[in-house]
Amino acid sequence: MRLWSGTTASGLATWALPFVLGLAVLHGAITAVDLGALLAARTVGFLAAVPVAGVLADRHSRRGVVLWSGLAGAVALPVTALALDRSTPLTALACAVAGAGQGACRPAFQALAAEVVDEAHRQRANAALSLAVRVTALAGPSLTTLAALVLGDRALLLCVGLLWLVAALVPGGGARADGGGTVPRGRPTRTGLLEEFAEGVREARRHPWFLAGLAALTAVIATGYSATGVALPLVSRDEYGSGAVLAGATTAYTAGALLGALLIARRRPRTQGWAALAGLAAYGFAPLSLMTHVHPIAVMTAYALAGLGIEWFNVPWFTATQREVAPDKLARVSSLDFLFSYGLAPAGLALIAPAIDTFGTGRVLAACAAVCFAAPALAALVPGTRHFSGRATRPSSSGPPTGSPT
Template identity: 35%
Template structure:
């Protein structure tokens, strides 16, 4: 463990790590504060909140590919700085709208759209910058540390958001979130790097997208796992995030029981990050795919009406498996995809993985009303089991080595940060 933490001695990664930690903390506070703000407005309802969240989600999905092209064309640290500034403006704007009681839902809708655009720019750049900040042998430790900071921010941000909203109001909680994004930007400005490779020309955006698509589709293991997660995320969004609270409210004791179940998953995230920091499997995608079977037990136990403690154990296991998968997956992308295309490939990854998520949210209610909550959850479990098994049976996924047979691009020299 101590050896893995030495990556923090490297100044560019340390600044990136602190920036991501602050950004993730702000990202954990904002949704909770926004939810209570919208619900507390005159005429505020679940439908109103859904529209505001839809604006953010739609902007993020629609602009992800654009964000990938931008992050492969421009210095990624600068793209992240710009994206953070957009997030700061959007969340500070929401705080002002709420505190001044001006603009109402239309203003929040517009600002949520801007916030989604900032995320679409940030995610591909963040996915592509790490191999230019640390050497290849430290990628897995660096990914694990960032995942740990995300898990800690999820736990701490939820608690801090509750305190801020209760004590000072949702508008001031959003203002705190905006300040955290501003502080995150200050750390990013200290990361100065050069592009990993000179590009002979600046092609049109459609050419960039086509080249990124070629890089994405040429790797069977990559698009097979993305298809797997498009199904898993649809099942998890509908089965856990919608039907989970329904089961908790009907049979498990309400919000307090669901809080225990969700907290157990967050603890699992932390444990999974610690495990992922230490393991070095010969075939990382095989281990990562085996970890995805940890998504199945929560569906089954909720369907069977298991006691709270047993469901909490299953979500803790799910958290461990989720972070092991995420660390190995991120490291695999960074090692097997050329740095000059990494952000575009990551944007296709994100788009494909989450494109069916809204569909799961939209369909799970009507489906469960017809066939019942328990049968819907059982169907989610079966579907997850089938898609995980199919992915594991793929030779390209199962037999992908930990390192490419030939380097995808020149590695960053020790002690130097590089950027695209």
């Protein structure tokens, strides 16, 4: 419960910062140009911290990395509040530090979960963590908007800082018998950060299923997520004449993800890897639904399927990584996961708008849908992806499949 509470607080804080900064634009505290600069600084901090944190979390205590990353966010947010409309460079620096805290906690939390939760219960634990993130994403905007009427932008930023303080202080430490995450006695002096990160890359290369799944996930996020972030608002405005479709599709996506997390917490498909990749491919229905003027219900249904599918992928993916990767390299491999899958998402967002201007909305959406369907299908051809495992048979630790006589 302490790990769940800390992870939930960090997820809520990560989501809340850009939303609160967006409210600051509406209230006139900063301009849209300032917002772009602040979000860019946050992204740079995130990308810079992820690989370093992966090395440190394997070299030292995962709990310690969670502590310091949370404290970084807790300190950065009050600075952001104080400098918000006074100094854009100082605000950008504070946002970069907050982004670094967000990036650093991701691989550390992922590895810490493997220490705290025994293998037989990790899939349900990962589903519970995903469920918490989706609930906050669903309820957060309305609650934050209501709070903004009473507290104001600076007070909201201080509240986000308190969330980071919770993320830093609440989680308990893990304890693994193999001693992973600490420096074993008698081991030769460690090499630099770059060489240790390269060790994590070599560990990832030992698992072809991981590389294939990561490539598919990166492709889907870079195209499907970009279509959601850029094309959906445009289509909602131009084709349907209001923001109702945008709001409905976003809500349906989160509701589908909630349902997906609930389902995957209880089910164990026989071919879990292939089932997960099929769920990932369901994201293709989102850009597909935007290509023609269909009924708004069809768009919302497509986004609900995309949300359900992404959780049907995420939970087995995290669980398999925790199971298959060497414990003393888990944080580095997890940092590689976050670095590519979510780190490259801004590139897709930056490219899709010029692509729409050049080739047209329909062609770009068709290409995005094709990538979302094709990338997981190609990944499924790689050895080991059937069960997300390098073993010849289905891992027994994942539990019996639903309906099994076991």
